[in-house]
Amino acid sequence: MIDVLVSGGGPAGLAAAIHAALRGMEAVVIEPREPPVDKACGEGIMPSGVAALHALGLDVPGHPLRGIRYMDGDHSAEAEFRHHPGLGVRRTVLHSALHQRAVELGVRFATTRTEVVRQDELGVSAGEWRARWLIAADGLHSPLRRALGLHLPGGGPARYGLRRHYRIAPWTDCVEVHWSAEGEAYVTPVGEDCVGIAVLSGTRRPYDEHLRAFPALAARVQGRPASTVRGAGPLHQRARHRVAGRVLLTGDAAGYVDALTGEGIALALATARAAVESLAAGRPHTYEAAWARLTRRHRLLTHALLRAARYPAAARLVVPAASRLPAVFTATVRALQ
Secondary structure, three states: OEEEEEEOOOHHHHHHHHHHHHOOOOEEEEOOOOOOOOOOOOOEEOHHHHHHHHHOOOOOOOEEEOEEEEEOOOOEEEEEOOOOOEEEOOHHHHHHHHHHHHHHOOOEEEOOOOOOEEEOOOOEEEOOEEEEEEEEOOOOOOHHHHHOOOEEOOOOOOOEEEEEEEOOOOOOOEEEEEEEOOEEEEEEEEEOOEEEEEEEEOOOOOHHHHHOOOHHHHHHHOOOEOOOOEEEOOOOEEEOOOEEOOEEEOHHHHOEOOOOOOOHHHHHHHHHHHHHHHHHOOOHHHHHHHHHHHHHHHHHHHHHHHHHHOOHHHHHHHHHHHHHOHHHHHHHHHHHO
């Protein structure tokens, strides 16, 4: 019987498998897609996420990020990260690096799906595999979260994200968050001649229509698309618990609020490590509290910003307020980094 079975080969699942292997545990990742796997993602990694990658033995190539800048056409507010830069990196580059590191450490891969999980007091069974523990890292709409009866309705208006890359030299060394009454646009430099622009909104419509809500941004990248549009949503997903017997939920599968604060990758890496640490210590029940602690600040701030974003009058006040209170804005960004 293997030690850890990981369902899902995205960043959270691969990070969990790597941490398990670094602790001498035998890990198998179940993932039906061949690497590298792309998906809709803002692609900006906060400094804590970069440090988490280093802890995995990785130095992923990308574009250094100095901080975060909020913009609305008339106002702007900027906050630099305190000690270390963040990183803008293509999702496919990140996934390839994580996958290669897992292979180097002897992690095995099964190109199949986890459809049915059975567990008893000794272990977990999924298809032909039998393990002491299973880490569910199967994404935003986690089938295992639903199969285990852990899924809860998201609540509140549904929000969606779309992303496209543009072949253009970055004009900023920050993640730029452009605000409008209709949604937000995230500009992330991911290379010397490439930026990614993700749009978030509660309205479902084509990407180009969303981008027109940001005319200056749309004009800057006009005629320079470098990738197809990828989408995700509804973004808000909730889980009743993160631990169900011998199954632990991590990454987006454990619950997700919104991409508004750009913490997705950093939190995926942090919660994956916490899950493995709880198993290595023989105390899986402690993971629930660890997950709550690691994600608390992100959840509180994201919910607050979402409440503002739902009302056009309130959304118009976000950037002016950040501009007039730079110390508060900087402190908020650094609390999340």
